[in-house]
Amino acid sequence: MKRRNFIATAAVGAAGIASSQVNAQKMETSKDFKLKNNINHSVCQWCFNDIPLEDFLKTLKDLGIKAIDLIGPKDWPLLKQYDIHCSMCNGAEISLEEGWNDPKNHDVLIKNYTEMIPKVAEAGYTNLICFSGNRNGMNDYVGLQNCVDGLSKIIPLAEEHGVVIQMELFNQVNHPDYMCDSSLWGVELCKHLGSDNFKLLYDIYHMQIQEGDIIRSIQNYHPYFGHYHTAGVPGRNEIDESQELYYPAIMKAILDTGYKGYVAQEFLPTWDDKIEALKDGFTRCDI
Template identity: 85%
Template sequence: MKRRNFVATAVAGTAGMMAHSATAKKNDSQRTFSLKNNIKHSVCQWCFNDIPLEEFLKILNQLGVKAIDLMGPKDWPLLKKYDIHCSMCNGAEISLTEGWNDPKFHEQLIKNYTEMIPKVAEAGYTNLICFSGNRRGMNDYVGLQNCVDGLSQIIPLAEKHGVVIQMELFNQVNHPDYMCDNSLWGVELCKHLGSDNFKLLYDIYHMQIQEGDIIRSIQNYHPYFGHYHTAGVPGRNEIDETQELYYPAIIKAIHETGFDGYVAQEFIPTWDDKIEALKDALLRCDV
C-alpha cells in the first residue's frame, strides 16, 4: 500500500473508531443503572459524609443498594425508615489503636460489647466490628492470646444472639503498629476462638498494600472472612483503571467461594459527581 493511501485509510479508520467510541459512551451514559445483585452490595457512609445521611439513604434506594456500613445505634432508626440494612455495625469499640490485644482494655471492651450485642440483634442486624489495637512493643503471639482471652468472654453472648464479631485487617502504611495486619494472624485468631460468630473483615485495599495476592488469600481463607471492603490502590480512591487492582476478577473469586455476605464500597471518591463514581464501582463489582 502506498504511504499516502495508507495514511488516508488510517485516518478514516481512526475517525470511525472515535465516532463509535463516542456513541458507545453516550449509550453507556443513557443506560439505566441496574444491579444483578449476585453480590450483596453495601457502602461505607463515611466516604460520602458530605452528603446528609437521609439524602444518601434516598440515593441508595434509587440505586437499589440495600445496605450501608459502619453505623451505630443513633442512626439505625433512620436506616429503618428507608429500609436500608446496617451490614456492619459499630459503636462498641474504644478505638482502632486500643483493642483486644491489650488486657488493660478488656474490662471496658467487655462492658461495651456486652451492651451492644443485644442491641444489634434486637435491631435485626448481624455484624459488629472490632479491632486488635496497636502492638506497642507487644509480641504478636502474646497479643493473639490476649485477644483470645478477652474475646472468649463475649463470644458466647454473640452466639446466643446470632451476632458475628468481625475484626478488621489493616495495613502498616495507613495504620502503623496495628497488630491484625495480615491474613495469617487473623486466621490463627479465628482458629483459636473456634466460633462461627467470630470472623475477619477482609479489607481488600489494606491487604493489597500489606501482603498482596488477594485472590489466592480469598480462595484459601474465605471460611474466615465474613465481610469485604473495597478501595483502589494506591490512594484509596475509585476502583477504576486508575489503580492496580482488577475488581471484577476479585469479586468473581469471592462469589465463587459461595460467599453470601456483603461487599462494601469504602473508596474515597475524587470524581466531581461522587454518586456516578459510586455507580461505576458498584457495576464493576456486580458480577
C-alpha cells in the first residue's frame, strides 16, 4: 500500500512539474517574442478560422508576421489594408480530390487558372496552389502524363505573369487515394514540365507521415520545392516537444539550400491561447 501511495503521489508530482514547465515555456515565449526573420514566416489562416480574419491580420501585424497562406481574391483587399502578403493564393482549384490527373477536369481547371493567374500577378503575389486529385484506380504514370498535358496549357501564362503554380504533397492517412503523395512523383512531374514556374508545396507534416527522411528530401530535391508547411506529427498540432519532428534542424536544412521563400505554420492549435501557440511555433522555426 505504501508503494502504491508513493507511485500515485509521484505521478501527481510529475504531472505538476510538467504542467509548470509548459506554463513557464509559454510565458517565456510570450515575453521574449522577437524574430530574427532568417526564415520568412507565414501561417495558414484555416487553422485559426474561428478568429475573424481581420482580427487575425491585426494580430499578425502586431507580431511582425508579414504573410498569410491560402487566401483567395475576395479577401486580398483586406490583406492589403494591413500590409500582409498572400504567400500562397488559392481559389482556382476544384477540390483536393478533383485535380489535374483526370482529363475530365482539364477544361474547368484551365479556365479557372487562366482567369486566376493574371489576378494573382496584378495583386502583387506569386504562388498559386494546385492539386493532383485522387487516383480512382488510375495508374500513377498515366496520372502524371495527364497532369503534364493539362498543366502545360497554363504554364506559359504563369511564366508570362511571373506566377508559380505549386502542387501540394499529401499523405495517404489524411487524404486516402491522393496521387501526389511522394516527393519522387512530384519531382518527376516538375522535370516533365521543365519550368521554374511549377514547383511543389512540400508539406513537412504530410511527408513525415508518408515517407519520412525529411531533411534528406530537402537536401536532395530543394530545387523543386517552392513552399513549405509545418505541423506536428502525430496529430497535426503544435510543433513542440509533444511531437516527433525537430523543427530547428529542419529549418536549418531549408536555409542551407539558399531558400528565400516562405514557411507557413499549418498546425491545429490545442493550447487555450491559440496565439501563444502560434508564437511558439514561429519561435521554434526562427533559427
